[in-house]
Amino acid sequence: MTPSPTLLDAALTAATRGWRVHPLRPGGKASALHGERACPHIGECAADHVKWEQRATTDPDRIRAAWTAGTFNVGIAPGPSGLVVIDLDVPKEEKRKGSSAAPDGATSFSALCERAEVPWPTTYTVRTPSGGLHLYFATPPDIRLHSTARTVAPNMDTRAWGGNVVAAGSSTPQGAYIVTDDVPAAVLPTWLLHHLQTPPPPIVAAAPLLIPGQATRRATAALERETAAVRGTSEGGRNNRLLAGARSLGRFVAWGEIPRDAVEEAFQAAGETAGLPTAECRTTIRSALDWSIRTCRPREAV
Template identity: 40%
Template sequence: MTHEQQVKDSTRGRTGRLGHLGRAALAAAEAGLAVFPLHPGSKYPALHGQRDCDGTGVCAGGHLGWEQRATRDPRQITAWWSQRPWNLGIATGRSGLVVIDLDDGHGETAPEPWTGARNGREVLTRLAQEAGQPGPWATYQVATPTGGQHLYFRAPEGSALRNTAGALGWRIDTRAHGGFIVGATSRRDVGTYQAVNRAAIAPLPAWLAQALTPPEREPVTGPVATVRPRGAAEKYVEAIVRDETEAMAAAAPGTRHAARLKAARTLGQLVAGRSPLDHMTARARLLGAAEAHIGVQDTSREEVERDVDDGLAYGAQMPRDIDTDGGAR
């Protein structure tokens, strides 16, 4: 008997009580995807975070987050989903995926150059037309309960693509290394994630891979600038934070999604560069400034937090270093 047969035999007696979500997790793993549990009815990881880690068990050698613990092991999946009807999380990077997340516009007016578009799907259609390519629809797709769509693609071999927020266009985000998506059959109070095209997962089209590849940073020539004295650097960074958060808070309805992403990207660059700004402070300032957006045109706290987190993550890919003159390199 092979090891794979032994594993199947050891889990067969327990899969009957997994429910449809547990069976979906096993099916995803069998298809080669790395999965982990999300809290029932939500899109948040159920595995403990670093702040709550006691350094025992699987974390005895150092904290392991959801990305490190995402697995294809049917025994671990059975153990997890035997406990509760967790929602299904799929770690995109670990699974070798790039997922294009097309959000609905929810009635917002699309900014230039996307005027007239009603959602991310229409923006992606325009991008494909401009590239002289067919729409990338012939792949596995999941409809989200808020009117969006997830398009699954296989990442290019050796790809280091990471999450993006609005990099392709209005209402389009992507999930790759460092990200995850909610899998089909998962439920939230607003509805269920449903597979609407069960085609095989297609390779990421070359034109999309090129569009998602960030430009290489030019190598620094000459002497590296020294960091400003801490007091002066703090004043300079505080001015940037103040300008960005005030502009975001004052953004008109219809432009607030883009404004949140812009401000968060800028602060993400500072957090990743040599500046006094840390991630926790940046996130708190952004969320505080965006508080007035919540409840306007059905904007949820969850949507605001996602925009802030996505923007910070994207900005971190392009660190902004503060030099002695208060400029940036």
């Protein structure tokens, strides 16, 4: 199979910058490498499963071999690459209606810059298909940051250890990832590092549950307990913890004690805060809830 020059060049270009890359599914954002459940336990995984973050590489021979095998999108593993990428998103309402009324990630980031009394930083920048921006920053060698989801500012996520970034040159059905500022990644400013190191609030995405009549007290308490456990789980057990937590809440959804969308939203935020990819969180949560709702006993039998 003839490789796509655009995607192969994109992977090699990123690797030249010292950024570790890995293949994503063609036209998608998820890793094309096998997951833990499908691990054949051979080659690099002979002793134990090696995740995509550890398999990401700057080796040009490995890159050519991978992108010769298929037209894969290009993923960057920010943590091992010494990067943190600020993801400034566009609200869903704005994407759908073309409205500028809702605050977007760029507006949130501008506000942070104004409070710090600094200009918008000049750094390597990529525009996403949705109209958002990815700002790349180099992290100090003694700093280890983890990915966050809207804990710093509205519609502003970060991708660091545990996170994945779609590289420029890749594309999805919504459009292409395009470099808008082709300069070296600036060193992460101290003022921004302070925001990223500030612990998030103890309860993430629990606000919808505070609306009277939407959830029983015990369902709310269970959701807060389980999402907190997901956020506090370290790499290696995050997906399993997310699966177990969502399964434990399925019975309350089946019994009508809490809306399903509230459960999905809370676990999605908790999973992303723990560093899990967005798509992986969504798939795990839906599967867990479907199973739990289908198999739970009637409330009267408990």
